[in-house]
């Protein structure tokens with residue numbers, strides 16, 4: 001049931017504070033540490049992690065790589081499941097694979113899991129559907145407790161996958177002693193703030209709705225960002241094209257002038273994510289490049305960052321949070337932007353053409 005919402009997608013977007021809370025809270029023990037009973041307790045022999053997934057789950061995996069490499073100091077490769085098997089992955093018994101899937105039934109993702117298992121890797125899955133094929137065939141599974149996701153466009157699965165990956169990165173970091181106690185506590189406190197900060201982003205709904213008017217009648221929309229902002233840009237772009245049928249592309253902001261800038265002309269919308277403090281000046285100069293070609297910049301920044309208002313046409317602010325953990329907040333904002341653009345175009349939001357919720361063919 002849609003519970004009074006016009007679409008499942010909007011209902012599921014709105015459920016994210018609860019989905020995040022349900023995913024995070026049960027995994028914090030009385031002393032304030034992460035407890036992952038579903039997880040191996042020894043990482044000494046692991047020398048490489050592969051994260052494998054499709055679509056939105058792949059985009060969550062990219063954020064996970066950044067977090068695991070930062071806090072657990074193990075090299076991570078993130079691969080699209082339908083590509084992984086056809087390249088030459090280095091898998092052996094010291095390889096750890098993290099398989100991400102909302103449905104737990106995606107054919108390519110399942111096939112990649114089976115390949116890894118055959119070659120001796122240990123497999124952990126992050127899934128939302130209890131008892132589905134992927135967790136059944138994994139050594140370990142950490143479930144996202146997001147509740148059923150009905151709309152084809154994945155929303156609450158994404159933010160909860162990122163939350164689980166963030167917790168995993170700290171958990172492995174603690175096991176391997178690659179993170180200090182202070183940093184562990186600081187980052188974990190930020191993870192605990194996800195539900196309440198997600199709530200603040202949801203309060204921006206009408207502001208986002210009105211900004212979506214600008215992109216409704218456009219032929220192309222570009223999303224730019226660096227590092228985690230780039231990964232969120234990929235997710236925002238996928239969401240928009242999937243439900244509104246507006247062509248969109250995500251570009252690493254630094255790559256703009258290596259080709260795509262040629263497409264930016266008067267009025268072309270560029271959604272610029274500039275939430276990473278350490279990369280702010282660099283992204284700001286990319287915004288200036290876009291403005292110089294007449295592009296219309298919708299920027300996303302952290303609250304309090306007024307400097308960007310001088311350059312962008314409009315700015316949407318997410319609540320203050322450390323750079324590493326912006327993805328769920330900017331992710332929700334872009335979900336709403338895509339939703340309202342599609343709604344204004346009159347699209348069949350919950351069931352976009354040509355797509356299925358669970359892709360069980362390769």
Ligand code: M6R
Nearest residue numbers: 055056057101102103106153154
């Ligand atoms: O069930 P899965 O997480 O394995 O599904 C993966 C993709 O098919 C899925 O995320 C797809 O990209 C969504 N429709 C995007 O909104």
